Amino acid sequence: MGFQGAKTDTLLFIYKDTNTVMYILIYVDDTILTGSSDMHIQKLIAAFKSEFANKDLGDLHFFLGIEAKHSPQGLFLSQQKYILELLKKTSMVGAKPISTPMATSPTLTAHSGFSFHDPSLYRSIVGALQYATMTRPDISFAVNKVCQYMHNPKNIHWAAVKRILRYLKQTFDHRLSLTPCMEMDISAYSDADWAGFPDDRQSTSGYAIFLGKNLVSWSSKKQNVVSRSSTEAEYRAIANATAEVTWIKFLLQELGIKSS
Known part of the structure; x- marks a missing residue:
């Protein structure tokens, strides 16, 4: 199966059978390939090479301006x-x-x-x-x-x-860490800055969403309408966070990952 990323111009393809799951992330002519079986990954790379001119750059280190560093603690x-x-x-x-x-x-x-x-x-x-x-x-x-x-x-x-x-x-050395964890629960935090823009009195919604202990989604965005109370602004922020959690939940279902 395949679908387009909700927030970027990327395509994610998923292959699943009884014992193997593979993911292919494509942006124009840059591709990330990962999965649960090294043997199947190498077979897929060989199949790509038989059809297209491409270069295997090995383990992921750099993608679209983002540096990836591997360590025993996880991915940074x-x-x-x-x-x-x-x-x-x-x-x-x-x-x-x-x-x-x-x-x-x-x-x-x-x-x-x-x-x-x-x-x-x-x-x-x-x-x-x-x-x-x-x-x-x-x-x-x-x-x-x-x-x-x-x-x-x-x-x-x-x-x-x-x-x-x-x-x-x-804070030049700050990095986003993704560490292995057994717990796949989704946790979300939201907040609102009520009437934070003096020009139009609109509020700002913000949320941070974690999968286990890893931060996977975040946002800070001005609300589309004027909230007439701090409570209204907070409820709008919660609604935005809930919509994102729902999207992540369905995405994890597509990937075959169980979460609560």
Whole structure:
């Protein structure tokens, strides 16, 4: 069976029989192949080589800007090379590190400050930061904030972007860990920032979802409507988290994994 990823331009194909499960993840011409049988994996690679021109790069180490490091403790995902290139592009390699990605005050607004001299640069860097959240959930909220001003960035918005970059320099060695575990329970945490945007009084929903002890999905996103109370904002956040949990539950069923 095969289906398209819900959040990326990827295709996932699943092969299952009585004793073997194999997964093929495809993005354009880059492919990850894994499964429960080394023998079946090698047979499939040989079948690919007989039909297509391809190169077997061995164990997974790098995929779409994401570095994968194997250890006895599990798999560690990071984007250190990607973040370093981003710091070089913005001339922030020598910037002073900082321990938080966003200041609590003053609150960002659409009308404060002066227009930023290079809106294209702002959009490019913010877009790159969005991709960095693939392995850095700790910057999701801050990146979501600066994304709101892509249409007309001001100098204070650029200062907020630079603060995120300074934080990434401080936490350059942070990685996302995926460790083996016997428990496959799904746990979800959600929260809401009520009326956090002074321009339109909309709230922000956030959630973090764990499979066992591994973080597998997270989000920080502005709500589509104005919530008239903090309770309403919280319920909307819970609804968003529940929808994601439901999707993950069905995905695990497709993969033949039992979870509660």
